[in-house]
Amino acid sequence: MSSGGGFGMLAGMEHENTHPGERMRSLIASVEAHLTRLKEDGVTTVEVDPDTVRAWSETASASPESPPQPIPEPAKGESPVSDPLDAIARRVASCQLCRLCETRNRTVPGQGAPNPDIMFIGEGPGADEDKQGLAFVGRAGQLLTKIITAMGYEREDVWIGNIVKCRPPNNRVPTPDEMAACMPYLKEQIALLKPKVIVCLGATAVKGLFDTQTGITKLRGQWMTFEEIDTMPTYHPAYLLRNPPAKRDVWEDMKEVLRKLGRPVPEKSKT
Ligand code: URA
Ligand code: SF4
Numbered sequence: 001m002s003s004g005g006g007f008g009m010l011a012g013m014e015h016e017n018t019h020p021g022e023r024m025r026s027l028i029a030s031v032e033a034h035l036t037r038l039k040e041d042g043v044t045t046v047e048v049d050p051d052t053v054r055a056w057s058e059t060a061s062a063s064p065e066s067p068p069q070p071i072p073e074p075a076k077g078e079s080p081v082s083d084p085l086d087a088i089a090r091r092v093a094s095c096q097l098c099r100l101c102e103t104r105n106r107t108v109p110g111q112g113a114p115n116p117d118i119m120f121i122g123e124g125p126g127a128d129e130d131k132q133g134l135a136f137v138g139r140a141g142q143l144l145t146k147i148i149t150a151m152g153y154e155r156e157d158v159w160i161g162n163i164v165k166c167r168p169p170n171n172r173v174p175t176p177d178e179m180a181a182c183m184p185y186l187k188e189q190i191a192l193l194k195p196k197v198i199v200c201l202g203a204t205a206v207k208g209l210f211d212t213q214t215g216i217t218k219l220r221g222q223w224m225t226f227e228e229i230d231t232m233p234t235y236h237p238a239y240l241l242r243n244p245p246a247k248r249d250v251w252e253d254m255k256e257v258l259r260k261l262g263r264p265v266p267e268k269s270k271t
C-alpha cells in the first residue's frame with residue numbers, strides 16, 4: 001500500500017477503550033500514527049499481507065459501530081450469486097481499503113454464473129456500472145454482450161467482473177496500489193468460481209493478474225496461466241468502440257477460447 005489512500009483511509013479515528021469497536025479504532029489509530037511516522041521518514045510503501053488486509057476489512061465490517069452499508073441488489077434478469085460469493089459482495093460493499101471508496105456511488109463486485117466456462121475480467125466500473133452496481137452494463141458492456149452471444153453463450157452463463165470494484169474518478173486507470181488493494185477479492189472470487197477459462201479484457205486486467213509491463217498488443221491471443229487456469233488476454237471492448245477493425249483480433253481470440261473449451265466455433269461473428 002503506498003501513501004495517499006492508505007493514510008487518508010485511516011484518518012479521523014480516536015482513542016477509547018470500551019467496546020470492541022473502540023479497541024479496533026484505537027488499534028487503527030496506532031497503525032495510523034506509525035504510518036505517519038514512516039511517511040515523515042520518507043517511506044512511501046509498506047508491505048501488507050493480503051490475509052491481514054482481509055482480516056482488517058472483516059473486523060471493520062463486523063464492528064457494531066460501523067454505519068450500515070447498502071447491500072448490492074441482484075440485477076434484473078441476472079441470477080443472485082451463491083452464498084460465499086454474496087459474502088464477498090457484502091464485504092466489498094463496505095470496503096474502504098483504497099481511496100476509490102471516497103468517490104464511488106455503488107460497488108461493483110461482478111455478477112454471473114457460479115462455475116462458469118468463462119470469467120471475463122475488465123478494468124473497473126464506469127459511470128453506468130457505478131450507478132447500477134453491475135459490471136459491463138454501459139456501451140462497452142453492450143459490445144461485450146454481443147461478443148458473448150456470438151460465442152454461443154448468454155450473459156447469465158458466464159461471470160463478468162473487474163480488477164477494481166469501485167469506479168476510478170473520470171474513468172482514469174486504477175493505480176497499482178488500488179489494484180493491489182482490491183486483488184484479494186478477485187482472487188477469492190476466482191477460487192470460488194473455478195472458471196474453466198479467464199478472459200482478460202485489456203491491458204489493466206492483464207497487469208492486475210500478471211504484474212507484467214508487456215502491452216496488450218503483444219500479449220493478446222496467447223494463452224497465459226493464472227493459478228492453473230488458462231487465461232486469454234484480448235482487447236477491451238471500449239477499445240473496440242474506438243477502433244472497430246480490432247474486433248477481428250478479438251474474435252480470433254474468442255474462437256481460440258471456444259476451441260480450448262471444446263465448444264462449437266462459429267465461422268463468423270456478427271459483432
Ligand atoms: N469497463 C470496464 O473495464 N468494466 C466495466 O465494468 C465497464 C467498463
Ligand atoms: Fe475496496 Fe476495491 Fe473499492 Fe478499493 S476498489 S475501496 S479495494 S472494493
